[in-house]
């Protein structure tokens with residue numbers, strides 16, 4: 001593996017939660033693996049008037065909070081590479097100072113003009129930062145890459161505008177749109193599972209797969225993020241990015257090879273055949289709802305910073321279909337919501353039954369559990385031991401406890417990819433555009449519907465979401481496997 005990639009990294013939002021909890025511990029691990037070492041420096045920028053020393057203390061704290069045991073010399077040396085610049089995103093002169101500091105550090109660390117920009121701030125600032133990077137010519141003379149956090153726009157029009165601002169300074173292959181689900185171990189396992197097992201490859205088609213079900217369930221409510229959530233809702237927050245990325249990995253054709261360009265090409269070809277739902281589809285196969293609260297918890301509409309008459313959904317279930325690819329016309333159902341019975345991210349691949357001489361047998365469903373466990377299991381039929389008939393056993397593929405303990409955080413994997421210039425596990429503009437086209441159609445329909453309804457269906461907290469979601473299926477023989 002390539003070692004010691006020289007670069008100056010500029011983190012916009014260097015005092016924020018994401019930087020503290022994810023970026024600094026991840027960078028520290030990459031430093032310990034020598035991927036970044038002598039020839040790198042990080043400039044953290046944010047509003048607060050911190051000194052370099054105080055910033056280094058914050059970075060050191062972040063590492064101690066994340067790791068149980070660390071070599072103090074490693075931490076100390078690592079932190080010497082960190083610099084802070086107090087910065088207001090709208091102020092031109094701050095970008096000029098930033099540019100000078102980046103150049104000074106580039107000379108000091110022989111970073112060869114390479115720049116990594118990381119937008120770890122509220123999304124409303126992304127466009128302004130991109131415009132200033134361009135106007136004040138912050139890009140270096142070597143490689144220039146930019147990492148953009150979610151959400152990338154609020155609809156297709158705002159995503160296009162943001163993309164225009166970013167592409168003024170960066171080529172598409174240098175834009176790394178983060179979707180942290182693509183850093184998850186079991187999401188990264190979908191391609192090997194599908195393409196390296198002849199057993200699975202041979203049944204991955206509409207002859208054998210009845211439907212696919214994706215559940216991304218959260219136990220928590222919106223907590224302190226009610227203000228943000230009001231501008232988003234479950235559809236934009238979870239379906240537009242994470243659920244769609246999972247779906248493309250499940251439904252695309254086998255790529256020519258596993259290079260980033262081939263994988264993105266396979267996704268693009270699939271998404272060209274995405275069926276945009278009609279009003280009739282939306283009535284039959286989609287459900288949105290809000291959590292109703294209990295004696296001990298608020299109803300969504302009583303949460304802080306949420307409108308009393310809010311029609312923002314905290315749960316959505318629906319269907320995705322494609323006109324091409326191995327899963328042509330196979331329903332892919334999804335549901336995601338807050339205040340579920342438990343935190344659970346899983347994919348159930350429901351296989352068709354075939355006739356058998358025993359009368360009853362279970363279908364050979366495949367489940368990919370993403371969180372909280374990282375495992376795949378396949379339902380098998382076998383004989384009952386002491387009586388006639390068929391019994392069900394699960395064949396389980398999972399990580400050992402030792403492997404789980406060593407598993408790099410998703411952010412570490414994705415940052416490594418950025419440094420090594422591998423954009424396979426990032427969202428390409430051609431994908432994002434299609435995701436928004438689909439989402440906008442639903443949002444437009446809901447906006448019209450809102451004028452006619454008093455309130456959204458409510459669902460009891462800490463169960464399995466609204467009962468209406470049990471009726472979105474195309475046929476009466478379908479039901480949620482995980483219930």
Ligand code: NAD
Nearest residue numbers: 013014015016017018046047087088089120121123149150
């Ligand atoms: P945060 O509010 O904790 O941090 C925001 C940062 O922006 C702070 O450093 C703040 O000082 C800085 N800032 C705000 N206004 C500024 C201004 N006018 N000028 C200069 N700096 C300013 O936010 P966060 O939770 O770290 O989230 C950052 C991004 O990461 C968001 O896009 C979010 O959606 C995404 N994200 C966060 C998490 C997470 O776990 N926190 C997870 C996934 C994605």
